[in-house]
Amino acid sequence: MPLLRLGVSLQPRWPIEDGTAVLRAASNAEQLGFDHVAVGNRLLDSGFGLDTDPLVLLSAVAGVTTRLRLLTSVLVAPYYPALVLANQAATLDVVSGGRLFLGIGTGWNPDEFEAVGVPSRERGARTDDHLAAAKALWTTRPADFEGPFTRLRAAHLGVPPVTHGGPPVWVGGHSDAALRRALRFGDGWYGTGADAADIADVQRRLRELATDDERVERLTLASAAFLTPPGIPAAVPSPGEPLGGVSPTATRVADALGELSEAGLTVCTLWLPVAAEHVEKAMEWIASEVMPQLA
Incomplete structure (x- = not known):
C-alpha cells in the first residue's frame, strides 16, 4: 500500500477561557505521529467549530x-x-521552517463576502489573480504583476519564503474550475469527503483538462475525511459519509483509508466532529488502533 500521510483538523470549538488547549492538542498530534494539523478559514461564527484566522x-x-x-x-x-x-x-513559511502547505479555496459564504466588501461573483477571478500575484512575489525580486485586481511595480516582498518558489499551494474544490486552477497554480489538489471513486474521477478529469500529463502526475492528491471514533460522542453531525461508516472499527477505518491510498490519495486530513475535550482521546485511538494497520 502506498504511504498515506494522516493529519487531523483542529476544528472543534475550543474553550475561549483556555486558549492554549488547541496548542496542546497540536503538540500531542505531533507526539502521536500525525503528519499535519489543519485549520479552516471562517470570519463569522459558523456554529461548527473553531472560527479563527x-x-x-x-x-x-x-x-x-x-x-x-x-x-x-x-x-x-x-x-x-x-x-x-x-x-x-x-x-x-519562514517561522515554521518551511512546514506550511497553503490550501486555497474561492469561498462560498455570502455573509462573509458582504462583510469584507468583496462581491462573491468575483471570487474565482480574485482567487486566480491573488495566486498569480503571490507566485510572482515569492519567485521574483523585484516583482512586476498586472492583473484585474492586483498591480505590482518593482515590488520586493517584505519577507521572501524559505521554501523555493513559496509554500506549496493545494487548490480545493471539485468543480472543473477548481481543477483547472490546481493545474495552473497548484502543487496539489485538496478535496472534501472524497471516496476512492471520487479520487479516481478527479484524476481522470485532471488528465482531460490538462495539456501535459506530467503536470497531473506532479500534483499531490489530498482530501479531508470525516471520522467519529467508537465510544466518543459526536458534537455535531458529520458533514459527509464517515470513514468506517456509522459504527466504525479500527479495521473498517484502516480499510477505507487503504482504498483511498490505492486510488491515489497521498494525504488525508481527519475531520473529527467531536467536542474539544474528546479530541485528544480521538487522536490517541487513531494513533494506537488505526495507524499501525497502515504501516
Whole structure:
C-alpha cells in the first residue's frame, strides 16, 4: 500500500477561557505521529467549530511544534489582498521552517463576502489573480504583476519564503474550475469527503483538462475525511459519509483509508466532529488502533 500521510483538523470549538488547549492538542498530534494539523478559514461564527484566522493560529502551532506540517484547510483567497496573502504566507513559511502547505479555496459564504466588501461573483477571478500575484512575489525580486485586481511595480516582498518558489499551494474544490486552477497554480489538489471513486474521477478529469500529463502526475492528491471514533460522542453531525461508516472499527477505518491510498490519495486530513475535550482521546485511538494497520 502506498504511504498515506494522516493529519487531523483542529476544528472543534475550543474553550475561549483556555486558549492554549488547541496548542496542546497540536503538540500531542505531533507526539502521536500525525503528519499535519489543519485549520479552516471562517470570519463569522459558523456554529461548527473553531472560527479563527488559519495563518494566525498555525503560526502559534508552529511555535509549539518542530516537525508537524501546517495546512490551511482551506484559506479563502479572495478575503485577503494579494500582497497581504503573499506576505503572511511567506512569514509563516519562514517561522515554521518551511512546514506550511497553503490550501486555497474561492469561498462560498455570502455573509462573509458582504462583510469584507468583496462581491462573491468575483471570487474565482480574485482567487486566480491573488495566486498569480503571490507566485510572482515569492519567485521574483523585484516583482512586476498586472492583473484585474492586483498591480505590482518593482515590488520586493517584505519577507521572501524559505521554501523555493513559496509554500506549496493545494487548490480545493471539485468543480472543473477548481481543477483547472490546481493545474495552473497548484502543487496539489485538496478535496472534501472524497471516496476512492471520487479520487479516481478527479484524476481522470485532471488528465482531460490538462495539456501535459506530467503536470497531473506532479500534483499531490489530498482530501479531508470525516471520522467519529467508537465510544466518543459526536458534537455535531458529520458533514459527509464517515470513514468506517456509522459504527466504525479500527479495521473498517484502516480499510477505507487503504482504498483511498490505492486510488491515489497521498494525504488525508481527519475531520473529527467531536467536542474539544474528546479530541485528544480521538487522536490517541487513531494513533494506537488505526495507524499501525497502515504501516
